[in-house]
Amino acid sequence: MINKLLVAVSVLSVFLFVGCSQKPKFSDSLDTVSPWNAFMGPKSKMVISEDKTSPAEGAASLKLDFQNADWAGIGRELADKPAWNKKYALTFKVKGDGTSHNLAVEITDNGGERFSKIVNISSKDWETITIPISYFLRRKDWQPDKAPDDGLTLTHVEGLSFSVGEKEKGFLSIDDIKLVKNK
Numbered sequence: 001m002i003n004k005l006l007v008a009v010s011v012l013s014v015f016l017f018v019g020c021s022q023k024p025k026f027s028d029s030l031d032t033v034s035p036w037n038a039f040m041g042p043k044s045k046m047v048i049s050e051d052k053t054s055p056a057e058g059a060a061s062l063k064l065d066f067q068n069a070d071w072a073g074i075g076r077e078l079a080d081k082p083a084w085n086k087k088y089a090l091t092f093k094v095k096g097d098g099t100s101h102n103l104a105v106e107i108t109d110n111g112g113e114r115f116s117k118i119v120n121i122s123s124k125d126w127e128t129i130t131i132p133i134s135y136f137l138r139r140k141d142w143q144p145d146k147a148p149d150d151g152l153t154l155t156h157v158e159g160l161s162f163s164v165g166e167k168e169k170g171f172l173s174i175d176d177i178k179l180v181k182n183k
């Protein structure tokens with residue numbers, strides 16, 4: 001009887017462990033510039049800073065001041081290369097300078113292939129953007145050398161970035177990125 005109970009408890013533990021380990025998790029409070037890096041083309045400017053005046057969450061948000069004539073954005077690596085899946089959505093808070101900006105949100109999947117989704121931001125107040133993972137499409141304008149072409153493979157997500165639209169200048173603030181269950 002005790003043996004059967006032990007087996008039942010062990011089986012249950014394995015189920016719980018497997019269940020928990022498969023649930024994708026990611027969040028970034030954007031309270032510090034690190035681990036984010038600015039990137040920009042030779043004709044462009046991109047400066048990131050911690051803005052503590054009115055964060056949407058936590059101690060700060062990240063402010064992007066930019067003047068884009070070729071390409072400009074911010075990006076980070078996901079050091080633990082988490083597994084995501086298409087039943088989830090990426091959500092974040094964003095506010096701008098009151099003019100229209102196209103912000104390309106981009107995932108680097110395992111192997112380094114880039115998938116993006118462009119959202120338009122025109123509000124000066126915090127708004128929440130939610131993008132189902134299945135909405136991210138393979139970038140047609142650019143891919144890194146040797147990037148595979150094997151679809152959105154999410155077993156080891158390598159990076160996340162935000163790029164501002166071509167010929168745009170101004171500022172945007174981003175805060176509170178999370179991976180959430182898609183509704």
Ligand SMILES: [Ca+2]
Pocket residue numbers: 029030031055056057058059060061175176
């Ligand atoms: Ca924050």
